[in-house]
Amino acid sequence: MIFRRWISYVIVLMAIPALCAGQAPSAASKDAPxxxxxxxxxxxxxxxxNEGVLDGYGHVSVRDPRHPDRFLLARAAPAGAVTATDIxxxxxxxNPVADPNAGGFIERYIHSEIYKARPDVMAVIHSHAxxxxxxxxxxxxxxxxxxxxxxxxxxxxxxEVRKVxxxxxMLIRTPALGKALAATLGADSVVLLRGHGAAVVGPTLxxxxxxxxxxxxxxxxxxxxxxMAGGQDKITFLAPEEAEKTAVQDGYERAWTLWKAKLExxxx
Numbered sequence: 001m002i003f004r005r006w007i008s009y010v011i012v013l014m015a016i017p018a019l020c021a022g023q024a025p026s027a028a029s030k031d032a033p034x035x036x037x038x039x040x041x042x043x044x045x046x047x048x049x050n051e052g053v054l055d056g057y058g059h060v061s062v063r064d065p066r067h068p069d070r071f072l073l074a075r076a077a078p079a080g081a082v083t084a085t086d087i088x089x090x091x092x093x094x095n096p097v098a099d100p101n102a103g104g105f106i107e108r109y110i111h112s113e114i115y116k117a118r119p120d121v122m123a124v125i126h127s128h129a130x131x132x133x134x135x136x137x138x139x140x141x142x143x144x145x146x147x148x149x150x151x152x153x154x155x156x157x158x159x160e161v162r163k164v165x166x167x168x169x170m171l172i173r174t175p176a177l178g179k180a181l182a183a184t185l186g187a188d189s190v191v192l193l194r195g196h197g198a199a200v201v202g203p204t205l206x207x208x209x210x211x212x213x214x215x216x217x218x219x220x221x222x223x224x225x226x227x228m229a230g231g232q233d234k235i236t237f238l239a240p241e242e243a244e245k246t247a248v249q250d251g252y253e254r255a256w257t258l259w260k261a262k263l264e265x266x267x268x
Contacts, residue, residue: 032098033064033072038087041072044209047259048125049080050266053212058127058197060212061111062205064089065122071115075103092116094175107171109178110199117182121201123208128197131219136192140226142219144238149218150246151189151211154237158192159184170196190215203251209259210252 041062048054061073070089074082088102094112096102111124135142136158144152161170164180170193172178185191185199189211192198200215202208225235238246 031067033087033089034066035084037062037064038072038084040205041074041087042082042084043260043263044123044205045074045079045082046263047209047256048127048212049078050263051213051259053125053127053129053216054079055128058125059105059107059111060125060205060208061108061123063115063122068119070097071111071124073104073108073111076105094178106173109175110172110181111178113175113178113182114185114199114201117179118185118187118201120203123202123205125200125208125212126197127200127212127216129216129219131216131223132192132198133195134223135219136194136196136198140232142190142192142215142222144218144243145222145225145235146214146218147238147242147246148248149214150238150243150248152215152218152243153188153190154240154243156190156192156198157184157186157188158194160194161196162194170194206253206256207251210248210255213252213255213259 041060044060045054048058048060054060056078058079059073060079061071064070064072069092072087072089074086075088077086088099088104089097090104090108090112091097092112092115094108096104107126110126114121114124132142134140135156142152142156143154144150159181161168161177164177172181181191181193181199185201189202190198190200198215200208200212202211226232229235
C-alpha cells in the first residue's frame with residue numbers, strides 16, 4: 001500500500017516535464033492546478049500521516065498561488081492513502097471547481113473560511129493529534145516552550161463550538177462555523193478546537209507541515225514538563241521576544257527533507 005502511494009507521487013513528478021514540453025497548453029490546462037503542487041500536497045499528506053500528526057480523519061490543503069481564490073484538498077480519504085487522483089480544487093465558498101461530485105471533506109469549511117479571512121495563509125492543516133486534546137478541555141493553556149515552536153501564540157486560542165452551534169456533532173460542517181473558527185484563529189498560527197483537535201496555518205505548505213508537527217511536539221513535551229515540575233507555574237516558557245527570534249529561518253525545509261527521506265527509505 002505504501003509503495004503504491006509513493007509510485008503515485010513519483011508518476012506525478014515524472015509527468016511534469018511532459019506537461020511543460022511541446023505545444024502551448026490549452027486554456028483549460030492553464031486553468032488546471034499545477035501538477036507539481038498536487039504532488040507536493042500528496043507528499044504532505046503522507047508525511048503528516050507517517051509522523052503521526054494526521055489520523056484517518058485529518059486533512060491538509062494548499063492555496064493555489066495562480067488562483068488565490070482557490071485551494072486544493074483531497075477527497076474524504078485517510079491522509080496516508082491519498083493519491084494525486086484524490087486531489088480536487090475548491091473555491092473559497094467550499095465548492096468544488098471542476099467536479100461537482102467530488103467527495104470532499106465535510107469540514108472543508110475550516111479551510112475555505114480561513115483562506116477567505118487570511119490572504120497571507122497558503123496552507124491549512126486540521127489534525128486530531130492526541131497530544132493536543134488535553135489542552136482543549138482543561139484550564140492548562142498550550143504555550144510555546146521549545147525553540148522550534150516559537151510560532152505558537154503565547155496562549156493558543158480555543159474555539160468553543162457550543163457558542164456557535166449549541167449541542168452539535170462538533171464538526172465544522174458549515175461556512176458559518178468555519179467563519180467563527182477563523183475569527184477565533186485571528187492573526188495567530190494555531191487554533192485549538194475543544195475536544196476535537198487543532199487547525200494550523202502557514203505561509204507555505206512546507207511551513208504549515210512543520211508547524212503542525214512541532215505543535216504536537218510542544219504539546220507532548222509541555223505535558224511531560226508539567227508532570228516533572230509538578231505544575232505549569234514551575235515551567236519556563238518562551239518569552240514573546242524569544243519566540244520571535246527563534247522562528248525557524250528555513251521554513252522547516254530541513255525537516256521536510258528528512259521526512260521525505262524517511263518515506264523514501266520505507267518505500268524501498
